[in-house]
Amino acid sequence: xxLLRDIKGFFPPFWVTFRNMFRKPVTVQYPEQMPExxxxxxxxxxxxxxxxxxxxxxxxxxxxxxxxxxxxxMQAAEAEDGRRYASWFRINxxxxxxCGLCTEACPTLAIQVTSDxxxxxxxxxxxxxxxxxxxxxxxxxxxxxxxxxxxxxxxxAPRGTNPSESAPVDVKDLLP
Amino acid sequence: xxxxxxxxxxILIKLVLVFAVVLSMAAYxxxxxRKILARMQLRYGPNRAGPGGMIQPMADLIKLxxxxxxxxxxxxxxxxxxxxxxxxxxxxxxxxxxxxxPTLEIFDQKLPLxxxxxxxxxxxxxxxSSLAGYxxxxxxxxxxxxxxxxxxIRGLSQxxxxxxxxxxxxxxxxxxxxxxxxxAIVMAQETIPFALLNPPAFLIFLISIFAExxxxxxxxxxxxxxxxxxFHTEYSGMRFGLFFVGEYIxxxxxxxxxxxxxxGGWHGPWLPGIxxxxxxxxxxxxxxxxxxxxxxxxxxxxxxxFGWKVLMPLALLxxxxxxxxxxxxx
Numbered sequence: 049x050x051l052l053r054d055i056k057g058f059f060p061p062f063w064v065t066f067r068n069m070f071r072k073p074v075t076v077q078y079p080e081q082m083p084e085x086x087x088x089x090x091x092x093x094x095x096x097x098x099x100x101x102x103x104x105x106x107x108x109x110x111x112x113x114x115x116x117x118x119x120x121x122m123q124a125a126e127a128e129d130g131r132r133y134a135s136w137f138r139i140n141x142x143x144x145x146x147c148g149l150c151t152e153a154c155p156t157l158a159i160q161v162t163s164d165x166x167x168x169x170x171x172x173x174x175x176x177x178x179x180x181x182x183x184x185x186x187x188x189x190x191x192x193x194x195x196x197x198x199x200x201x202x203x204x205a206p207r208g209t210n211p212s213e214s215a216p217v218d219v220k221d222l223l224p
Numbered sequence: 225x226x227x228x229x230x231x232x233x234x235i236l237i238k239l240v241l242v243f244a245v246v247l248s249m250a251a252y253x254x255x256x257x258r259k260i261l262a263r264m265q266l267r268y269g270p271n272r273a274g275p276g277g278m279i280q281p282m283a284d285l286i287k288l289x290x291x292x293x294x295x296x297x298x299x300x301x302x303x304x305x306x307x308x309x310x311x312x313x314x315x316x317x318x319x320x321x322x323x324x325x326p327t328l329e330i331f332d333q334k335l336p337l338x339x340x341x342x343x344x345x346x347x348x349x350x351x352x353s354s355l356a357g358y359x360x361x362x363x364x365x366x367x368x369x370x371x372x373x374x375x376x377i378r379g380l381s382q383x384x385x386x387x388x389x390x391x392x393x394x395x396x397x398x399x400x401x402x403x404x405x406x407x408a409i410v411m412a413q414e415t416i417p418f419a420l421l422n423p424p425a426f427l428i429f430l431i432s433i434f435a436e437x438x439x440x441x442x443x444x445x446x447x448x449x450x451x452x453x454x455f456h457t458e459y460s461g462m463r464f465g466l467f468f469v470g471e472y473i474x475x476x477x478x479x480x481x482x483x484x485x486x487x488g489g490w491h492g493p494w495l496p497g498i499x500x501x502x503x504x505x506x507x508x509x510x511x512x513x514x515x516x517x518x519x520x521x522x523x524x525x526x527x528x529x530f531g532w533k534v535l536m537p538l539a540l541l542x543x544x545x546x547x548x549x550x551x552x553x554x
Contacts, residue, residue, distance in 0.1 A: 061518035065264040073266045 090148045091165035093139055095158055095179070096188035103183065104158035104195060107134040111150035111159050119143035120150060120159075130201050137179040142172040156195035160188040227333070234335050242339060246319055250472040251281035257513045264517040288465035296367060296458050303366035308459065308466035311359025315473040318352045321345035322480045323407045325490050325498035337490075337498065338407060345406040346398065349481060350391055353436060356474065357383045360438075360445060363467065364455035375454030378524065379445030382435055385531035386442070390432035392539035396425045396546035397485050410489030417488035424542045426486045428535055433478040435531070438471065439512060441519040442527060479508035 076083045098104050107124035119142075125135040150159050169175055187193075208215035255270065255277065262269030270277040295304060325337030342348050357380060364376020398404060400421065401412035412418075419426040435442040446454030453459075456467045483489055483504040490497030492504075522530070 058519075062514065065514060065517045068266055069260070069263045071266060073263065073268050075266075075268050077268070 085163045089163040090146045090161040094184045095182045098194035104156045106132040110153040114149045114153035117143045140176045142175040253472045260513045291461040293461040298368040300366040303362045307363035308463045312466045312470035314356040315470045318477045324501045341407045344404045346404045367458035371451045371457045375445045375451045386432045386435035389535035389539045393425045393428035395543045413488040419486040440516045479505045
């Protein structure tokens, strides 16, 4: 009988709400109490260093290419020993959507995500982070990996002058 | 001469006290509702303004007062401006007839703890609660918005259908107390409250005041998820605040009426009368909040069916039966 069922169904909600009143709320009181973030939480980006303390970034532009909102920009430069680096590196966190695609694109593990999410500012221009703000003094997630140790530093001397190396072929010349 | 002067002063003090208590009760009821509802949903509710959120009503008041008072271009200005006032005023005026304690004796003066003991107090209450419908109806009509209009149409039809049942459910009370004066009705319940003598009337009145206060499960006039805000969709700032305060004063009044008519008013063991009255009113207010946390909203046709096909016949039958029993008992 629907009426009986309706009358029966009328009372349980009262018991549920009454019981809930004496349980501890699940709310996290944020500024006083920090939320427990998941291990792989994606927030502010940093530029890490390799185990030798050198910058990992080789300014390959892959992160800015992968970035869906185009918030990463940089200028590539080459040191005298042939090591590439970014002469300036800029991330606009006002645009960043914290998707982490840049970290997946990075071939040298230079750009990494941290769980520091408290970067709100009143002035959006202050959210434009320069290289000095982004660089950190540790290796981030991976303590061993060093790109140049795997690949070797680029060649500083002009081509053909290194030991056991022949002079480059002149491609305009037809002679073998 | 001195006696009259003392009397006048006492009456003035009583007026100011009642006014202050009712308004602050309405303000803190909002806070209490938000906190209790939050606990029922495993949240904390407002707890930032002051210790435990205790000055949240002040913060809300300042916010409402400093907001823009917007009037839609197509609104009927005159009606739009007075509607919120009507809603709050009728609610406040109703408290004039509610006795909240036994007669006090101060300075050799008898001071009845009621603003005005009308001999037709019950009719006055019913009349004013109908007038409160005008605030709602005019507010919705004058806004010239479809949501507001729908809200006020729903509100009016709901008020009409439930006021009938409410009026009929208090008829047995009047028959048992043999008076329309609320003080006399409370006096008649000295030994046993009418809620126990006549439970059907109590239940019908309880359900009707839920509809009268436009709250869940009968909050169709302002059903947020259907009508944006219902009849007060177009209101902003303190005009919305007046509607809001009126609603909560109304809640206090309806709880007081339930206390007076069915729960024995200020009668109760051990504690002084005024404390008993307060306790009963607050308990009913808690019940209102509890119901809001527990029940869903009725559909419009369910509401109408329930009002006309269940409550009305029940109330009529109750009048008949009570009359027969009273006649039989002589």
